[in-house]
Amino acid sequence: MSLSTEHNVARDVLTINTTLAGLMVLEYAWNIRFEMRVIWPQFWKGAEAKIFVVARYLGLAGEIFNVWFASRMASGIPNHPLACRAWYSYHAATVQCLLMSVELLLMRRVCKMYNNDRYIIGILHLFAIAQCAGMAISAWMVVPGLSPSPTCVMVESHPGQIYLGASTIVINLCLLAMILWRYFRGNWQEPLCSYFKITVRDSICTVITVTGIFMFMVLEPIGVHLSQTSKNIHFQLILFSLWFATGRLVLDKERFFHELQNNNELTEVDLDDLEPPDDSDDLCPARPSNSEVVPTDVAIAFNSESGVGTEEDITDERLCDLVDDALLSRCAMCMQTGNGVEGSESRK
DSSP: OOHHHHHHHHHHHHHHHHHHHHHHHHHHHHHHHHIIIIIGGGTTTOHHHHHHHHHHHHHHHHHHHHHHHHHHHHTTOOOOHHHHHHHHHHHHHHHHHHHHHHHHHHHHHHHHHTTTOHHHHHHHHHHHHHHHHHHHHHHHHHHHHOOBOTTOOBSSOOTTHHHHHHHHHHHHHHHHHHHHHHHHHBOOOTTHHHHHHHHHHHHHHHHHHHHHHHHHHHHGGGTOOOOHHHHHHHHHHHHHHHHHHHHHHHHHHHHHHHHHHHHHHSOOOOTTOOOOOTTGGGTSOOOOTTOOOOOOOOOOBOOBTTSOOBGGGSSOHHHHHHHHHHHHHHHHHHHHHHHHHHHHHHHO
16 A cells, blocks of 8 residues: 555545544434433443443444544554554454444344243344354454554455354344334234334334445455445444444433323323313213212233233333323323212202
8 A cells, every 4th residue: 555545545534533423422412411311310220221321432432532543544653563453453342342232232122022032032142142253253363364554554354354244234134024023913002003113113224224334344355345445444434333323222212211201291181171072982981970980900901913912021111101100090080070070960
């Protein structure tokens, strides 16, 4: 690689890293208030909050470090070969941590959608073992075999990266297939239908992003020519994509629960206007005028073709709790309102 080409590649790497860091900081600043108010209090209670926080700040710190190191590359400052190897090793470790975070979040969704079925858990364990093996092989082969320039610009990528790329693509496509199969085989009712729509949407976007970005790790070893800039920005693009995907998987889910809880808690009734709507049968069933308000147990059943029928079968406990609270409060409000109206009529 000539000096002019090396300088141009280093300058492109700095520009792209600065742009990605700016996007990450902007996204972080946009969601920091919600994150600290909703997700941080769950850090010691839930696994997803721990995964989110670790991946969030590990990726952000890694990208800021990339900007600093890329500025050294663009300035033409030579680095010791051990410094270059340490930088690429740090890249590999950060990418592997973020990749495991994304896949763990997807696996948790699969487990919940299949009610923690032991066969499904066994399959997911096989996926995790295969992914860890692919990561170990790639780290063992790729990092020691890199041949960077004095400024740490990568000259040639190692063909051993195909193992990580291929295993990641296959496993993520399998996880998406399991999620889609469970979603389309079930007859979901609200609010579970809305919850699963968000889950499926984020899972599809995540798998498409991961598959597309890791496809580059497979293309070059099989003979597809990539530019020098593409080889040197690949890890940075992977880091940004996985960081963003981790945030979407957790933030969108927590926003759904937060909005659902707020809708149930902040529902107000206009006491000056208690006239029933045109179709009051949709709210509570008709009952005789001499009936009394009695405690009523409400049970939610979710039908699906795979035989899942009770609320304990379904995903997050908070969702079922919110469904129960919403229905119970609505039915109690209807009963008490109807009883009050009848009492006023009898006094007349």
